[in-house]
Amino acid sequence: MRISDVVRSVPPSGIRRFFDLANQLPEAISLGVGEPDFVTPWHIREACIHALETGHTSYTTNQGLPELRHEIAKAFCRDYSVDYDPDDEILVTTGVSEGIDLVVRSILNRGDEVIIAEPCYVSYKPTVLFAGGSPVTVATDLKNDFRVTADQIKEKITEKTRAIMINYPNNPTGATMGKKDLEEIADVAIDYDLLIISDEIYDKLTYDGKHISFSSLNGMKENTIVFNGFSKSHAMTGLRIGYALGNSEIIGAMTKIHQYTMLCSPITSQMAAIDALRNGDVEMEKMVREYDRRRHLIISGLNKIGLDCFWGKGAFYVFPSIVGTGMTSGEFAERLLLEKGVAVVPGDVFGDSGAGFLRCSYAASRDDIKEALLRMEEFLASMKRVVQYNVA
């Protein structure tokens, strides 16, 4: 069978072998997981069970249950003071990943470019490629706490640029953006008539301050598609439920693709999401407070053992530098896994600018974080001994 040129053009993830290896070692302590270690709060699981018990196993409208869209609009207005019309400005998707696929397919013609701030979640570039577009990356760096700047974006704009894709709080760095940073990017978007694709899945996991949604900036509601969901805030990754908010023209286009491909998101997950929005704040806030404690524990711990790590204020990731060790991210991660039984993700999985870094997730128990830090310290000490021996 002949596989399409587009699919063949996307290189397989170079890290696949490492992932497979790590997933074969379930006894390893893992700081490598991009999902909460909490089980979905019981009241949400109960809502799933109730949905099944009462026979809610059918299709829903393509856009998602009206009740859910209404709750999403209400919560977004409460949090960010931006009104979205549940009738035509909200689409319930099967996770944010589906939503991003829908938006790029809706707006891109062959060869159109999307500017993507890197390091970034692994699906962004392939999604643009699958849609026939061309991803143009902007490298963020430690010097600027992994924030992307308006000037960096401006440099990459061509006549083919259609959109800017950003994700703050960021996976994999834990970086967040201030209001001024975002406003400068908003000005660029308006000047060049570009759409902002803003993946805000980690918005609730913002520490030391409050998240600012891109669409809440002056004049940006029309130019922004906001993506969010329940995976991270309510520990519902496996339920695959998210949503897109945007102007009715683009949401309409996305709905057209969604209705022919996904049809609708699973009704059980939609009903769970309604319950998460109506009754989930207390449990969510409790999880966020615990993530914040672990954030302090892991960042101070990594800095103490000599892996420089900036104080990211969001998501549940930290991004320590391993440049001083002389190893690549991949070598470090593989040796740490095999020699000390600690799984982390090499930073370059998330783009070239992630080289020299590791992504460590603190969606892990405090005991696991403490043990992982001890083992990493031992690992670094053993390397120093080898270096000293070689020098001698």
Next chain:
Amino acid sequence: MDLALNVLEIIENDPKIDISEIASLTGRSDREIRDCIGELEMDGTIRKYKTVIDWDKVNNGFVYAVIEIKVSLERETGYNVVADRISRFPDVRSVRLISGDHDLSLTVRGKSMKEVAFFVAEKIATLPQVQSTATHFVLKTYKEDGVLLREPEHAHRLSIVP
């Protein structure tokens, strides 16, 4: 987040935790944490450091009963007087003023059902303010003080997820 609230939430779930660990979880110094806890102990916010034990796992464990009581109130004395009298018995583990058919709800602990029953009959039912008692022996405890008395559940996750 307010430091005192943060510290309280941490030690409520783990009273054995070191001061230095609380310091690294909250990004404060050891001294700040020691002072904060000292103040909370002094002003009575922290009453006691407690352990939740599944006594069913211990041979010769305890028998628990929930006792509901109706009381008659005397002029110028409210529920506090009778509640205070009942609270002083060490066998009584908790005393609560409740709404509904009864006035007070107690938890009583004893070595045997007989011991608990006699305690209620002799010490509680005989108090002048007590009109009636209803004793419910606890057959099994599933959750105590927010702690499930069974193996905890864990999220089933792959080791690496991007």
